[in-house]
Amino acid sequence: MEIRIKAEISEIPGACDAVAEAAAGFGMSMKGQQQMAVVLDELLSNIAYYAYPEEKGLVTIQAETEGEFFRIRVRDSGIPFNPLDCEEPDLSLDSEDRPLGGLGIFMVKKLTDGISYVRHEEENILTVLKKF
Numbered sequence: 587m588e589i590r591i592k593a594e595i596s597e598i599p600g601a602c603d604a605v606a607e608a609a610a611g612f613g614m615s616m617k618g619q620q621q622m623a624v625v626l627d628e629l630l631s632n633i634a635y636y637a638y639p640e641e642k643g644l645v646t647i648q649a650e651t652e653g654e655f656f657r658i659r660v661r662d663s664g665i666p667f668n669p670l671d672c673e674e675p676d677l678s679l680d681s682e683d684r685p686l687g688g689l690g691i692f693m694v695k696k697l698t699d700g701i702s703y704v705r706h707e708e709e710n711i712l713t714v715l716k717k718f
Contacts, residue, residue: 587649591630593642593662598630601647605658608649614656614718621697622658622716628690629660629712637664637710655699655715662710668703669694669712 587608591597602623609619626647633645648659669691695701700715 588646590644590646593630593634593638593645593664595631595634597645598627598634601630601645602626605647605649609656612651612656612718614716618656618716618718622656622714625694625697625714625716626658626660628694629714632669632690633660633662633664637662637667639665651718652715654718656718657713657715659711659713661712663708664710666705667710668705670701670703 587604589601589604591601605626606619606623609622614622630645630647634642637643643663646661648657648661650657672691694714697716698714699717700713702713704711
């Protein structure tokens with residue numbers, strides 16, 4: 587499955603529904619579908635807010651199986667950004683003492699079984715894997 591959407595918040599629910607439907611079609615559990623919807627929502631929200639500061643661009647989302655994994659690949663041509671370079675948040679601090687940022691990608695890492703990033707031909711390509 588592959589879809590292209592505008593990098594806008596209003597486009598996210600439809601993309602999440604399409605990926606959840608694909609995951610269900612591949613036999614993923616309801617819990618896995620929900621986790622992948624949360625992951626995709628977080629990734630797309632970051633792109634919508636930060637990747638295109640001047641003019642909104644497009645995001646391509648691919649969902650497929652790879653062996654025992656469900657794979658989502660998200661591609662955008664926005665500002666180069668590797669979320670895996672972000673420091674993990676210090677969860678021992680109270681929320682008001684913690685600096686902003688980093689919690690979303692931390693959650694993405696916790697909900698998936700693998701994550702990778704590459705910048706290729708002017709595109710950010712983030713891939714997440716979730717075991718069936």
